[in-house]
Amino acid sequence: MGCDQWSTKLDTYLDGELSGDEMRAFDAHVRDCPACAADALARVQMKRMVQNAGKRFVPSAEFRRKMLTKTSRRPRFAAWAWAAVALLLLVGLSLAYVGQQRSRRTHLFSELADLHVATMASANPIDVASSDRHTVKPWFQGKIPFSFNLPELQNSEFTLIGGRVAYLNQTPGAQLIYQIRQHRISVFVFQDRALPDRLASDSGVRQQLSFNQKTFDEGGLRFFLVGDSSADDISRLAELLEKAQQP
Amino acid sequence: MFEELAMPLFDQLFNFAHWMAQNREEAEDLVQETYAKALRGFSSFQPGTNFRAWMYRILRNTFLTSRTGLQATRTVPFEDEDGAEIAVADSGTPEAILIERSNQQLVQDAIAELPVKAREILLLCEVEEMSYQEIAETLSIPIGTVMSRLSRSRKALREILAQKLKKS
Numbered sequence: 467m468g469c470d471q472w473s474t475k476l477d478t479y480l481d482g483e484l485s486g487d488e489m490r491a492f493d494a495h496v497r498d499c500p501a502c503a504a505d506a507l508a509r510v511q512m513k514r515m516v517q518n519a520g521k522r523f524v525p526s527a528e529f530r531r532k533m534l535t536k537t538s539r540r541p542r543f544a545a546w547a548w549a550a551v552a553l554l555l556l557v558g559l560s561l562a563y564v565g566q567q568r569s570r571r572t573h574l575f576s577e578l579a580d581l582h583v584a585t586m587a588s589a590n591p592i593d594v595a596s597s598d599r600h601t602v603k604p605w606f607q608g609k610i611p612f613s614f615n616l617p618e619l620q621n622s623e624f625t626l627i628g629g630r631v632a633y634l635n636q637t638p639g640a641q642l643i644y645q646i647r648q649h650r651i652s653v654f655v656f657q658d659r660a661l662p663d664r665l666a667s668d669s670g671v672r673q674q675l676s677f678n679q680k681t682f683d684e685g686g687l688r689f690f691l692v693g694d695s696s697a698d699d700i701s702r703l704a705e706l707l708e709k710a711q712q713p
Numbered sequence: 714m715f716e717e718l719a720m721p722l723f724d725q726l727f728n729f730a731h732w733m734a735q736n737r738e739e740a741e742d743l744v745q746e747t748y749a750k751a752l753r754g755f756s757s758f759q760p761g762t763n764f765r766a767w768m769y770r771i772l773r774n775t776f777l778t779s780r781t782g783l784q785a786t787r788t789v790p791f792e793d794e795d796g797a798e799i800a801v802a803d804s805g806t807p808e809a810i811l812i813e814r815s816n817q818q819l820v821q822d823a824i825a826e827l828p829v830k831a832r833e834i835l836l837l838c839e840v841e842e843m844s845y846q847e848i849a850e851t852l853s854i855p856i857g858t859v860m861s862r863l864s865r866s867r868k869a870l871r872e873i874l875a876q877k878l879k880k881s
Contacts, residue, residue, distance in 0.1 A: 477864055481838065483845050509867075513839055516870070519820035520840035523731035525724060529741050533723060537716045537748055 472502050480509055574634075574661075575690075579677050581632055582652040582692040585641065592628035592643055602629050602642065610638045614655050614687055617710035623647070624703055635661065644693075644703060651693030651703060658688045671697035680704050684711040715755045718764050719748060725841060726772055732836055733776045733785075735825060743779065747772040766843070766850040773833065773851065782829070791828035791865075819881070823873040831866035838863055 472495055478484055479492045496503050525533075585591045594605040599616035606613070609631050619626060625645045632641035632654055639656035671680045678700045680691045689707055691700050726747065731740035750771050751758075758767055776782040824832060837843045837851060845859045852859070 477867060478860060481845070481863075483860075512867070512871070515817075515820050516824065516835055516839040517842075519817050519824060520732070520836050521728060522821055523728045523737075523740065525727040525741070525744070529727075529744075530723065533745065533748060534720065536745070537719060537752065 469499060469502055472499075473505065476502070476506060476509060480506060480513065575672070575679050575692075577634065578652075578654055578690050578692050579679070581634070581641065581654070582677065585630070585632075585643070585652060586650060591630070593630040595628040597626045597628075599626060602626060605629065606631070606640050610640055612655075612657050612687065614640065615710040616642070617706040619706070622702075622706065624706070637661070646695050646699050646703070649693055649695035649699065651691055651695055651700065653703070653707060654690040654692070656688050656690075658683050658686050661688055671700050673697075682708055684708055687711065715752055719751060719768065722765060722768055726768060729769065729833075729836060729841070730772060730776070732824070732832060733773070733829065734779075734781050736781070739779070739781055743772060743776055746775050750775065763847060763850055765841075766847050769837070769841075769851040770853065785829045791830040791869075819877055820874070823870055823877060826873050827866065827869055830862065831869050834859070834862050835866045835870065 472492065475484065475488070475492070479489065482489075484492060496506055594602055596602050596605075599618070603614070603616050606629065616626065623646050627643040627645050627650065629640055629642045632639050634654065634656055637656055637660040639654055639660075642653040642655070644651045644653060671678050673679070677692050677694055678697045680697075680700050682689050682704060689704070691704050691707075693700060723744070727740060727744050730743040730747070731737060734740045734743055747768065751768055754771075758764065777786065824835065827835065834848060834852065837848050843851065845856050848859045848863075849856045854862070
């Protein structure tokens with residue numbers, strides 16, 4: 467190949483775009499040909515010149531800042547969107563959880579209301595009939611797998627009628643009957659851990675099938691109060707029972 | 714993701730845009746529009762393909778459809794010759810060595826005087842150090858055309874430089 471032919475490929479050679487074989491052949495030729503070597507040198511110089519001269523314009527700091535803000539807007543929005551989605555999911559899950567809890571609680575309360583009604587309708591509503599808490603409490607010994615305290619009622623309007631063993635979800639517990647005026651209130655006591663799901667303590671009295679109901683837990687025991695007396699009566703009795711459990 | 718890929722190209726794209734538009738404000742508009750278009754079309758960008766070539770292509774197309782771009786291509790035509798054959802390049806100029814050492818401004822002026830098509834391909838090759846394949850992708854032309862256009866652009870630059878040297 468003559469120098470003219472090499473010359474047509476010189477730029478491609480210097481751009482490193484010839485095939486491996488051609489590159490090697492070119493290297494060998496340039497080493498042996500002073501004219502092509504001088505030409506190659508001049509073109510390399512030209513390449514460098516254009517390269518240096520071409521790196522000329524630099525964006526201003528202000529423009530750079532502006533562009534950074536613009537390009538990062540979308541990911542930031544995406545992050546916000548994800549956060550919103552996560553939040554919505556969390557709210558959704560919480561609502562579903564609360565809804566589930568509410569439905570479980572409603573189910574539980576209606577079962578307890580049934581038990582209360584059945585007890586009231588029974589010819590023998592109580593197995594241990596006594597107004598003496600020191601009689602009623604020991605009666606449960608060996609019948610239920612826990613113990614509890616009964617409040618002193620001397621200065622209150624409540625009277626203890628007696629008690630019986632009740633079952634909720636195949637778990638034995640105590641059912642105590644209290645009276646206030648002509649109303650009877652059932653107090654169910656179960657081990658908290660024996661219940662299907664932990665229930666949040668109720669701050670107020672709720673109404674189910676026209677019965678007022680209240681629940682609280684104390685010392686691993688779950689108390690449920692069900693009766694047709696006023697919400698205020700139920701709350702006061704709950705307070706007495708709660709205090710009695712505290713050491 | 715887009716920011717990580719696109720922002721490292723910011724300085725180079727701005728330099729290229731400025732060379733094309735020959736004006737700072739227009740270059741900023743061009744870069745801004747390029748990024749906005751790229752951001753909008755980022756979902757259509759296929760990972761694994763050449764992101765740099767994609768960005769330059771957007772920039773170039775944006776420029777060519779701008780008023781300055783349309784004017785530049787209309788007034789200074791630089792048509793590719795038929796076929797992809799490379800024109801026989803004239804011999805290297807010994808003046809080149811002299812210019813590099815003494816006057817960078819002269820080279821910059823010469824580049825600025827080149828027709829748009831010659832200017833862009835030279836910058837992509839020498840400044841951006843793109844491979845022929847990348848240049849072909851950026852300019853949407855065959856590799857053969859890349860080689861012939863490069864050769865003609867280099868020749869045109871040498872001629873402008875020679876004239877400038879004669880004058881000075």
